[in-house]
Amino acid sequence: MSKKLWETAPHLALRAGANFDLAGLDRSSTPGFDGDKDDGKDRMEERAELLNELQERLFAAGKHGAKESVLLVIQGLDTAGKGGIVRHVMGMVDPQGVAMASFGVPTKEELSHHYLWRVRRELPEPGKIGVFDRSHYEDVLVARVDELVEEDVWRKRYDEINRFEKKIVDSGTTIIKVALMCSKEEQAGRILERIERPDKRWKHNPGDLDTRAKWDDYQEAYQDVFRLTSTDYAPWYVVPADKKWYSRVAVTELLTQALIDIDPQWPKPRWHVDVQKRRLFETVDPDIVDELEQAVAEQVADAEDDHGDYLKTKEEVAELAHVDDGDRAPTVEESEEDEALSNVRTMAAASTGVGKGAKDQDKDNKSKKSKKDKKSKKSKKDKKSKKKKGKGAKN
Ligand code: AMP
Ligand code: MG
Secondary structure, eight states: OOOOOBSSOHHHHSBOOTTOOGGGOOTTOOTTBOSOHHHHHHHHHHHHHHHHHHHHHHHHHHHTTOOOEEEEEEEESTTSSHHHHHHHTGGGSOGGGEEEEEOOSOOHHHHTSOTTHHHHTTOOOTTOEEEEESOGGGGGTHHHHTTSSOHHHHHHHHHHHHHHHHHHHHTTEEEEEEEEEOOHHHHHHHHHHHHHOTTTGGGOOTHHHHHHHTHHHHHHHHHHHHHHHOOSSSOEEEEEOSSHHHHHHHHHHHHHHHHHHHOOOOOOOSSOHHHHHHHHHTTSOGGGHHHHHHHHHHHHHHHHHHHHHHHHHHHHHHHHHTSOOTTSOOOHHHHHSOHHHHHHHHHHHHHHSOOSOHHHHHHHHHHHHHHHHHHHHHHHHHHHHOOOOOGGGOO
């Protein structure tokens, strides 16, 4: 068993509840993680294989009719490390399974449509991991700070975005929203580096200094984003980003966890093994059939070993995530529930030490149970249907 490192799983440590206070965030902190830079890097390397298999399973399932996909939304001010997440986290998986989209200043055509038009067009297909480098949130960030639209226009967008994301989630997409938050001093250092280093100058945009000059307005706009759009179905994870290694390992873990929750299964073949083998061997010199079968048997054995490792690592990560989330902050919906219920909740929390409503807890128990059932059935099934998986499948 590898070192635990995450004392609190990042989806609990980083989740923005309705009372989340951005001003109080220590941007050089490493919430939930009990380790240093080397540990962070090691953990990312350790996750590569698991993440790869999960992604390949998602992709394979998507090709065979499963509707699940993942959408990773990355927000953050200039130099926060959005590009680094794409390179270091998404770089670990097969690019065929990743659908990248960057959202910059809207084109003339984009401007002629509703602001969600360009976003809708980039939503991941089943089986894909969509990655948004900036997103529809710019329409309540830069659009608000730079007064690109009237206040009554951007004010309405928070609810609209929530409804939009609800539909996406209902259609089978898991949305992971990460906001990389670095400190103002750290940003100064990073901008200076871009200005001074010949190999970084291409990244510098003089306009970034105008954006920086509006730092406080942006913080306020981000605070509202977290307050108003961190829903149960699409919560925000606010990631301190002064330490790049931390934001990368945190997003790696969030993504891994989301894929484990989806638990994508290898599709069942729509053909019969025996029939296919017979037909294949009809085309093969009979003298080499034995040799062929032997070679493949070794690969099948290797794949079975790999599969054992996969299940073990997956279990480790899943275990870490299912710690009691009783003291996480309430979500937008929860905070909107009436006073009476929240009083009951607080009292229940005081007496049991668990801050959840009975309803939530019941839901949780159910989903845990069904997941368990699924898992025990699944591992048997997987062992049977495990087919050849090339050793070199990674990358
Ligand atoms: P970069 O991510 O460095 O390529 O910069 C993209 C720029 O596009 C940033 O300055 C964003 O604020 C800007 N941008 C993204 N979306 C919008 C939008 N909806 N309206 C106006 N500007 C936007
Ligand atoms: Mg930029």
